Amino acid sequence: MTTLYVLDVEDFRPLAEVASKDPDTIVRHRGPYLQIETVGEIRIERDATGCRNAVWYSSVAAVEDGRVSRWNKVELVVEPRDDTP
Amino acid sequence: MSTSERAHVVRGVDHAAFPTFDPRATIRFYRDVLGFPVVHATCALGWGPGDHPDFIHFFFDIGNGDRLAFFYYFGVQPYRDTEIPELIHRARHLAIHVDSEEHLQEYRRRLDASDWPCELQVRHETVESIYVTDPNGHLMEITRPLRAITVEDDIDANVSVDALMDVAGEDEPTLEKFFARKAKLIAERYAGEAELVTFA
Numbered sequence: 001m002t003t004l005y006v007l008d009v010e011d012f013r014p015l016a017e018v019a020s021k022d023p024d025t026i027v028r029h030r031g032p033y034l035q036i037e038t039v040g041e042i043r044i045e046r047d048a049t050g051c052r053n054a055v056w057y058s059s060v061a062a063v064e065d066g067r068v069s070r071w072n073k074v075e076l077v078v079e080p081r082d083d084t085p
Numbered sequence: 086m087s088t089s090e091r092a093h094v095v096r097g098v099d100h101a102a103f104p105t106f107d108p109r110a111t112i113r114f115y116r117d118v119l120g121f122p123v124v125h126a127t128c129a130l131g132w133g134p135g136d137h138p139d140f141i142h143f144f145f146d147i148g149n150g151d152r153l154a155f156f157y158y159f160g161v162q163p164y165r166d167t168e169i170p171e172l173i174h175r176a177r178h179l180a181i182h183v184d185s186e187e188h189l190q191e192y193r194r195r196l197d198a199s200d201w202p203c204e205l206q207v208r209h210e211t212v213e214s215i216y217v218t219d220p221n222g223h224l225m226e227i228t229r230p231l232r233a234i235t236v237e238d239d240i241d242a243n244v245s246v247d248a249l250m251d252v253a254g255e256d257e258p259t260l261e262k263f264f265a266r267k268a269k270l271i272a273e274r275y276a277g278e279a280e281l282v283t284f285a
Contacts, residue, residue, distance in 0.1 A: 005271055007241045011210065011232070017284040027282040031275030032237035034282060058210040061241060062248075064268035067261050 002066035002080045004036040012059045014049040015076070033061055042066070042078040100144060100152040101179055103223055106163035108141070110220035111155055118199040119192065121145035124152060137161050147181050155221075165222060180214065180226035189215060189229045211238075244270050 004019070006012040008029065016034040020027045025038040036042060046056050056076075060068065063078055070077040105111045115121045126143040137158040144152045183189050193215050196203045205216040214228040248267035252258045 003268060005268060007237055009235055009237050016282065020282070020284055027284075028279035029282055030271055030279050032240045033271055033275070035271075035279060052208060054208055054210045060264060062244075062268035062271055063261075063264040064272065068264070 001037045001039060002042055002078055003064035004042050004060065004066070004078050005030065005033045005062040005064075006036070006059055007061050008032055008034045011051070011055045012061075014051060015044050015059050018044050018048045040080060041069075042076075044076045046074060046076070097149065098147075098151040100154045102142070102154040102156060103221060104164075105155040105157050105221050106161070106165075107220050108143075108155070108157040111157075112143075114199070114201055114220050115145045115153065118195055118201065120195065121147055121153070125154075149182075153179065153181075174222075174224055178216075178224035178226050180228045183227055183229045185229060186213070189213060189227060192227045244274070 004015075006015045008016075013034065016027045016036055019025050019036045019038075019042055022038065022043075024040070025036060025042065028035045028037070049056070051059065056073075057071070060071070060076070066078045066080050068076070069079040112123075116123055122145065124144050124146045126141060128141050129139065131138045132140070137160065139159040141157045141159075142154060143157070144154045147153045183192065193203045193206065196215070196217050201217050201220070203215045203217055207214050207216075208231065211231055211234060212228045213231055214226045216224060216226050219225050244267055248263055248270055251266050252263045255262065
């Protein structure tokens with residue numbers, strides 16, 4: 001499972017909310033974090049989150065079984081890692 | 086004794102000190118433009134080492150009892166590090182705190198009316214800052230909070246630093262490795278049943 005963690009604070013919560021609109025994506029609390037999990041890639045459009053620049057570019061807390069393949073003004077994409085065991 | 090058992094008894098900045106080769110501009114900038122009161126000055130005749138025996142060490146109040154200090158050495162040729170990379174110039178700076186947007190804008194007004202106008206104003210993730218290079222070439226920041234720092238922020242900072250300790254000890258540290266290591270730490274530390282989150 002491709003997993004993205006964001007900190008569960010007001011600034012970053014919109015990323016989890018936007019990601020959760022994909023029916024294949026599951027969001028869970030993991031300590032102080034929101035754990036966003038899906039099979040395949042996680043794609044979050046910045047405009048949908050309403051995040052301003054600095055918040056957007058500091059939103060990723062951690063990534064498991066995946067890699068950030070795009071993180072620009074338009075979207076954040078976390079794709080599955082090919083070498084995931 | 087672990088770090089957590091050590092009493093944390095330090096109380097902020099007593100003073101941060103920098104050299105100046107232009108004390109007149111320094112005093113104009115900090116005292117006359119920014120309005121930082123002069124609170125102390127040590128005038129040392131023959132106290133310093135042989136190549137710069139006479140100096141003045143003067144201090145400005147930067148609030149909260151903290152001070153910003155400068156050394157001016159008489160008879161010493163000005164030195165300016167012109168080779169310093171932009172990355173180092175921007176990284177090495179002093180940030181002075183204000184409580185509100187109104188206060189930040191007040192300092193911006195003071196700078197913009199001077200020979201040292203504000204160079205940049207940025208809303209970072211948790212703070213908004215203005216930047217100016219002081220007459221000595223030191224980057225100065227004045228910053229105000231945009232939101233309160235929460236317990237979650239503190240926990241995340243500690244997980245980040247633990248992940249950085251691990252990744253920076255490896256041969257080729259990358260942000261990708263850092264994110265992966267941090268994810269493992271989160272999974273280990275919060276391994277219990279995770280609660281499903283739904284958004285209304």
